[in-house]
Amino acid sequence: MDIQLIDKRILITGGAGFIGSNLSEYLLDKGCYVVCLDNLATGSRENVSHLCTNPNFTFIEGDIRDITDCHAAVKGVDFVLHQAALGSVPRSIKDPITSNEVNVSGFLNMLIASRDAGVKRFIYAASSSTYGDSESLPKVEETIGRPLSPYAITKFVNELYADVFSKTYGIETIGLRYFNVFGRKQDPNGAYAAVIPKFVSQFMREESPVINGNGDFSRDFTYIDNVIQANVLSMITENEEAINTVYNVAFGERNTLNDLIDCLKESLTPYDPKIKNIQIKYGPNRAGDIPHSLASIDKAKNLLNYNPQYSLKQGLQEAVKWYWNNL
Numbered sequence: 001m002d003i004q005l006i007d008k009r010i011l012i013t014g015g016a017g018f019i020g021s022n023l024s025e026y027l028l029d030k031g032c033y034v035v036c037l038d039n040l041a042t043g044s045r046e047n048v049s050h051l052c053t054n055p056n057f058t059f060i061e062g063d064i065r066d067i068t069d070c071h072a073a074v075k076g077v078d079f080v081l082h083q084a085a086l087g088s089v090p091r092s093i094k095d096p097i098t099s100n101e102v103n104v105s106g107f108l109n110m111l112i113a114s115r116d117a118g119v120k121r122f123i124y125a126a127s128s129s130t131y132g133d134s135e136s137l138p139k140v141e142e143t144i145g146r147p148l149s150p151y152a153i154t155k156f157v158n159e160l161y162a163d164v165f166s167k168t169y170g171i172e173t174i175g176l177r178y179f180n181v182f183g184r185k186q187d188p189n190g191a192y193a194a195v196i197p198k199f200v201s202q203f204m205r206e207e208s209p210v211i212n213g214n215g216d217f218s219r220d221f222t223y224i225d226n227v228i229q230a231n232v233l234s235m236i237t238e239n240e241e242a243i244n245t246v247y248n249v250a251f252g253e254r255n256t257l258n259d260l261i262d263c264l265k266e267s268l269t270p271y272d273p274k275i276k277n278i279q280i281k282y283g284p285n286r287a288g289d290i291p292h293s294l295a296s297i298d299k300a301k302n303l304l305n306y307n308p309q310y311s312l313k314q315g316l317q318e319a320v321k322w323y324w325n326n327l
Contacts, residue, residue: 004236006031011077011119013064013110014084016043018186019125019178019227023081026228028054037073039063042086047185064106070113079235080114082107082124085154088192089129089288092151103154108161115169123234124162126175126246127155128220128293137254138296141177141246149288159246166244174234174243176227179250179295183224183315184322196221196316199261200323203268203275212286215258220250220295223315226308233304242303250295251308263313267320 010027014020015036020043024034028051035058036048051057062069064084074080085103086092092099107124114122129152134145147153162173180194188197199209230249237243255263261280268275300306310318 021047223310
């Protein structure tokens with residue numbers, strides 16, 4: 001499915017981050033030219049250091065909040081994969097101003113730079129947080145609720161800006177609403193670490209993870225290779241109906257946090273049998289959290305031919321193997 005991308009020049013913003021660095025590796029392997037723009041605020045130079053000897057890879061240390069950096073990065077680019085953002089609901093609650101500057105003003109800068117450079121298509125990381133207080137399950141793209149956090153607001157504004165730019169300036173856009181992405185290179189450290197790498201690193205130290213709430217909150221956990229597939233399909237699609245819209249990117253399966261713990265123990269116990277008997281601690285619910293999340297992936301299947309290959313269990317086996325060898 002990737003032959004159309006050979007020799008294409010692709011800008012990945014946030015290219016030294018978790019998702020961006022995985023996209024960089026994959027696309028370089030497929031014969032693309034990759035430009036990585038990252039300010040290293042949440043990304044890591046280590047994620048892409050091994051790519052810097054590849055003549056098809058260009059690393060630009062820059063900030064999407066600086067329009068000059070954005071213009072420099074898009075020169076000669078065919079596609080933009082916009083992954084740069086300040087993630088984390090709690091971070092946005094603590095500091096909504098910076099989240100807005102990066103996620104909204106930075107997003108607008110990238111849209112303007114892409115428009116001015118004549119980029120063929122602008123594909124961006126949207127978020128399942130956009131569903132907000134909508135209680136309907138599964139989540140269908142056309143039915144959303146009111147945002148529950150500053151982060152969710154910023155990601156919804158991204159969708160509004162992309163829609164306006166496609167209608168007003170003719171730039172092709174596709175938004176990918178990621179659902180709880182996990183996998184290799186996801187940082188387990190820091191105050192805003194995602195739940196899976198955080199729990200994995202705690203289990204590896206034989207510590208008790210703390211679940212926010214009673215563990216009944218559920219998520220549609222999505223392995224990184226499913227996300228890579230969605231980004232590639234978004235670049236190569238020639239279906240006009242598939243462009244200038246948004247898609248859920250998930251596996252289409254719901255697991256509670258207690259289910260997640262069971263799966264993690266199952267994946268980690270072969271490496272350390274003691275992990276099987278580690279007790280779990282429970283704390284208060286976290287502000288801004290959506291209780292339940294499950295994606296309908298019918299739209300992506302029908303219009304993009306999206307066909308995710310990794311369930312939670314299958315993805316965890318791969319992720320745990322990477323963490324065990326790299327932490």
